[in-house]
Amino acid sequence: MKKEDSKVTIYDVAAAAGVSKSTVSRYLGGRFHEISPKTQKKIEHVIQQLNYRPNNLARGLKGNRSYLIGAIVADITNPYTTAILRGAEDVCKQHGYSLLICNSDNQPSKEREYISMLQSHQIDGVFVQTTGGNQAFLQELSRNGETPIVLVDRKIPELSFDTVGIDNHHAVLQAVSYLLKQGYERIAYFTEPVQEISPRRERYVAFLEALQIENEEHQSLNDIYELDVHDKDLLDSQLAAFLADSKGQARAILTANSVVALKLILSIKEKGLQIPKDIALMSFDNPSWAAAIESGITTMVQPTYQIGSTVAELILKRINGEQTAVQTVAYQTRLFERGSTPKV
Amino acid sequence: MKKEDSKVTIYDVAAAAGVSKSTVSRYLGGRFHEISPKTQKKIEHVIQQLNYRPNNLARGLKGNRSYLIGAIVADITNPYTTAILRGAEDVCKQHGYSLLICNSDNQPSKEREYISMLQSHQIDGVFVQTTGGNQAFLQELSRNGETPIVLVDRKIPELSFDTVGIDNHHAVLQAVSYLLKQGYERIAYFTEPVQEISPRRERYVAFLEALQIENEEHQSLNDIYELDVHDKDLLDSQLAAFLADSKGQARAILTANSVVALKLILSIKEKGLQIPKDIALMSFDNPSWAAAIESGITTMVQPTYQIGSTVAELILKRINGEQTAVQTVAYQTRLFERGSTPKV
């Protein structure tokens, strides 16, 4: 009944079925036309009996495939991230792949360590929401192991990797245009440090451009605030500065993501102000709580699940040898209007 | 300069350094006292030069270690889950282990498939927030491969696995006692279907008990509502039922987790009611948005990060052969008072 030796191998199956390893291997590989129906039945039965599971390590060593895909994300506790992972996971599972998930915390050094680790595990592909600090390592990973790499959310212009994200430029234009149309005279943009992170930069640039296009009077650089979500004092003072400067105007804030939005909401409430009466608010991303705060927070929705599944599909295609040209997929966003941005 | 052959192996390093594979292997294993300083330097240099990374598949095949730990969670998009993963990840990384993350969606069939998959990957250990439907599979995994298994959040009484979670009984007593002390006459408990999921059952039982202990008048079974977070109509009608039944009383709702809380908040708002004026609210877990809704939602905080890191530590201990008795770690929770449960 119960095998007491710990691991049952292909050899045990072969012995029990009275055939050779090769035949069992053929069975495992699904090459049934090379096996007589009788032995096939027998092997099937023995595998059940022994509860045999092929060893992926051995399989990978021989076949140069690990059936592992790496995922390096900036912050796994961000709902944007998990939604993407969810999409990727479904596709991977469907194709027999598993996800090795790594959290870079936006630190290039951690990202680098994880790249190494993933390389050791012989991952068949990887997608990374990059800190931007490891171009050489990524390039080497891609070149040396021919490992397909897909960038999510954040581009690296210098490297030609498949990239999946949104049309940031268009999204910001749409957001600003909407806010202006709602009648806001003064619009600020609150973002995490722009640095060299592409979506942040694209949104930043687009924001400036949007104001210029839409309304000549808004050509002020001062309405962009870079903040660290962990530095509450800085956030508070920046909010205060904007409030002071826009006194008496119909004003709105656009935030670069939901984490910034949440911090800002707390700060606004602490100041005893109300959304949208005292200040309107709109945010990128569409966290679950967006509908539940005040009369709802208007958001710019990214198709996160689809981004994730597209990423996985691209990787799998490359793994399976498809040689299409490097591509960038930019999804359109959707403006979800809620109570935080009423007409003034 | 640039090796054009894709993978550089231990053999390449050996050749380039003019030594044998064994010597390089000794270097990799950190057994420096068995190598002359000169060759050590040489190997070190060559490894740098060639950018060599040991192949984990080969290493694992030989040494019977994959340096992989599996994580089967119910829902990766739940902030409770990601906080735990975050804790586990930090510990794993520190010890050279990587996390293979699997999302069961609370479906036993998916959980089962993932158990198989993880087994194939020869994971060195696994932690699972189990659906409860795969006891036989878990037991077999544990027995057959001697793979350490740790249960998170949810127990399986029949199986003797290390388990990490919170003291649900105490937490509920504490919550109910607090609400009563705040002056609420009528307290309802909203939970996802209790089924055989241990924390749900424990909280359920504790809730009944708490009412009996604290206040004889509350001995009504009717104030427990089981709902499916995807069935909005059901939730709406259950809320309506409780509201109708408790008309005129000072009333509060305790929710079993933050997902339920959020759905409930939406439903309450839709009905045009206010928190806490019309109804008080308190929830298990402490999602980031708890502070931002209305005057804040009072929560029962679980030490999620610590739960995650404890889980990983337990697994690693077992992997490293520590033979301590099976243990259950139950952390205490902390009541975080906010505006949703004022004194009446």
Place this chain on the structure above:
DNA sequence: TTGTAAGCGTTATCAA
């Protein structure tokens, strides 16, 4: 201190 050789569990190439 170093090298040789066997073996980990597979798959793939050959013969039979």
Place this chain on the structure above:
DNA sequence: TTGATAACGCTTACAA
């Protein structure tokens, strides 16, 4: 339709 046998990249006796 099957079965030997040689890899895959590494670790680990055992020799030298």
